[in-house]
Amino acid sequence: MSSQQSVSAATGRAPLNRLLARLAVRGAAALMILNGAAGQAAAAPSGSAAATARVRPEIYAPVTLQTDVSSLSAPERQMIGLFIEAAKVMDGLFWQQAYGDRDTLLTSLKDPAARQFAEFNYGPWDRLDRDLPFVAGVGPKPEGARFYPPDMTKEEFEAARLDGKDSLYTVIERDARGALKVVPYHERWSRELGQAADYVEQASRLAADPGLKHYLELRAQALRTDDYQPSDLAWLDMKQNRLDFVVGAIETYEDKLFGYKAAYEAYVLIKDLEWSARLARYASLLPGLQKGLPVADKYKAEMPGTDSDLNAYDAVYYAGHCNAGSKTIAINLPNDEEVQLRKGSRRVQLKNAVRAKFDKIMVPIAGELIAADQIKHVTFDAFFADVMFHEIAHGLGIKNTVDGRGTVREALKELDGGLEEQKADVLGLYMITKLNERGEVTGALEDYYVTFLAGIIRSVRWGATEAHARANMVTFNYFAEAGAFSRDAATGRYRVDVPATRKAIDNLSTLILTLQGNGDYVGVKALSASKGVVGPQLQQDLERLAARNIPVDVVFNQGTAVLGLQ
């Protein structure tokens, strides 16, 4: 799955097993700090069926997607060019899945702003405003996009007895007599997929890393056959690759009718070797950190899981679904549950994409709401560290209740996800604090703490209506009551107190770990009810922000030219 949406943005219409797989994946919520789309939709005023959206390309801040390619070998540079060519094919296929013919739409739009907005949205509907049409006469977006005939009802689909109708990799069309028929992707788009597979095969022949070579060979086959499982397994097996290419029909969010059909997309990725080495180092320190947690021994008796398959990459090209509307900044793949059971999954943080959103969205928010002399402590390095330590901190604490009743997840039911994300936030800060004392993490604690506070405010920008945003508000209000930060009534800005924050981190860690260990459903419910709310003061501050026209998301200027590969 990807976290352009927060976890809870899953449509609820997806088949149960895929939905459960999404909920089981816990990597995404920290990054909702930078993703407001889901909450924004929830907070938007409800419109009538005939509502239309405004043409508003300016909500997307343009960013040039770059990274340092100077250390890449000549074959690696060639491979990136081939990946980008294959990605462009995915882009065209996603247009067909989401709307239909791209060029027909774009040439019909005479207003350049409307044309640009259609390109950002891969169609004439505003993805960040409930898919409302912004082109006169196009009507509402079909719930099933172009995966099904636009006039097909759910009842007709459900009544049809057709093999493969609910497959991830088939489209539903009408035959000459108007009856529904199933067409596999690899037949429907055989020409385009063959072309993309050729590019991937050419790249495989240039690959020096055997794991990457093997994966690319199998991925080319997958594009030609719709059988992704062998390549998903090979993707998890490869560990030493510097380049990566995520390509194919992957996520099912575009099918809002049933959540069955996978949308084409691609990411061209270059591993951040420095961060990857640091992550491996930090993960190795987890057992010692677990012992030091500020909680009674029985609440830290388990050996922490060192989830080592967590990586930082720079993305150099986005295409198709992941490039439409809100930009994905972390991916957790593969989605195939059988593969997950056999080999787990891989979490990939897209560092330069996180940076783009940090620069364009978080910095202006901090500029409005953080005390003037502390704004300099809102830094990208601290932000990325907060995000990465959140991910590592999921490994701390315990998974089973101390009374032997079973798992924490079972005991806390629907409240488990929010509390677990809150735990990762707070214990992430705990890790940073401890490792900073030992010199393993450098820089001023003030950077990490002030940046964290700005991130929390950002995450509730569109309201705290879902579980993870509510959990963020619990942390915010708990910290406020502990004096970790204060608000200056004259300026309306927030100031962090470092010693008080350290104490609040310890105390809130104790509270969360105890609630989890006791499987205390009632206690968690009470905490969420009392502290998981946006107070009137913060609400006013958020309204002040809304008037500032801070971008909602970013759009990438990307390709071989901006990378200096041409």
Ligand code: ZN
């Ligand atoms: Zn998380």
